[in-house]
Amino acid sequence: MPELPEVEVVRAGLEPVVAGARIAGVEVVEPRSLKRHPQGVADFEERLAGRRIRSAVRRGKFLWLPLDDGPAEAVLAHLGMSGQMLLRTEDADADRLLRVRLVLENPAFGPITVAFVDQRIFGSLAIDRLVPTDDGAPGGLGDDEPVVPSQVAHIARDPLDPAFDDADFLRRLRARRTGVKRALLDQTLISGVGNIYADEALWAAQLHYEAPTDRLPRAAAIRLLAELRLVLERALADGGTSFDAQYVNVNGASGYFSQRLNAYGQQGKPCPRCGTPIVREAFMNRSSHLCPVCQRRPRAPRPKALAAR
Helix, strand or coil, rough: CHHHHHHHHHHHHHHHHHCEEEEEECCCCCCEEEEEEECCCCHHHHHCCCCCCCEEEECCEEEEEEECCCCCEEEEEEEECCCCEEEEECCCCCCCCEEEEEEEEEEEEEEEEEEEEEECCCCCEEEEEEEECCCCCCCCCCCCCCCEHHHHCCCCCCCCCCCCCCHHHHHHHHCCCHHHHHHHHHCCCCCCCCHHHHHHHHHHHCCCCCCEEEHHHHHHHHHHHHHHHHHHHHHHCCCCCCCCCCCEEECCCEEEEEEHCCCCCCCCCCCCCCEEEEEEEEEECCCEEECCCCCCCCCCCCCCCHHCC
16 A cells, blocks of 8 residues: 555645636546545535635645535545555546546646545545644645544644654653554554555665554664654655555556665565565565564563562
8 A cells, every 4th residue: 555655645646637627517527536526426416516726735644635615624545555546637538447536727837637546445535624733733745734634633643744743742642552563553553554554664774564652662762763863754755665556646647766765675585684584574464664674573572470570
């Protein structure tokens, strides 16, 4: 599933085209792509026609297009496993896996189409109401308004968000009683991080994925957050991580951070730090990739009765 860098690449590509554009037409080809819009196809098409888009905004893995006129609403997009938001000219042939089409009129670009393409149909679009943010800060990257779609309100801020609170995150992380990778994948604690960037950050911080958060030294937690930010920023600069044609920008181009991965998907290859082969281990119905020397498995705590002797 696309993580923060991949979704941010899409947001940044959409922003100059959709900002200020009027929605001239809407076509829903696949009703299942509106699973988060319970009012149905007709409501979706009718409510969007003629509305104007203010900007393109992202928090974590969620992307939305706030609407400037009428009720405080936004077009909310979740890319799922294979969703794409592609920019097409008005006369371009329809994409084979087209699910929803927004026809836009932008004074600077003229008529243009945003095509929501999704092979597996795990992604979705919806019209969602905008609600105030809990902290009064902008809802996400790309807009100054302190509002967020109601379906995203429970999602934590991501580490590249200017309003991300480092001290609060570190406190909540160390208050958990779980493994550190499980905590990084919890979108209510920190958003935008999935399997790829969790593995990369843990490798960089030299932490095992099962390291208990409640016994994590403060210095190690600070180092992990710094490495996580650095990994995300590098991936964003490279256009994200693409292993196939599903993770692309708005023009259909793939990112190339996959060429710089140190741990994820590198099983059997030497660790760039010590030379030990990277291993792959089962984790939460997926996999974790790590160096068994640089990222040693944590020891179980000694029973209190033995520790007291």
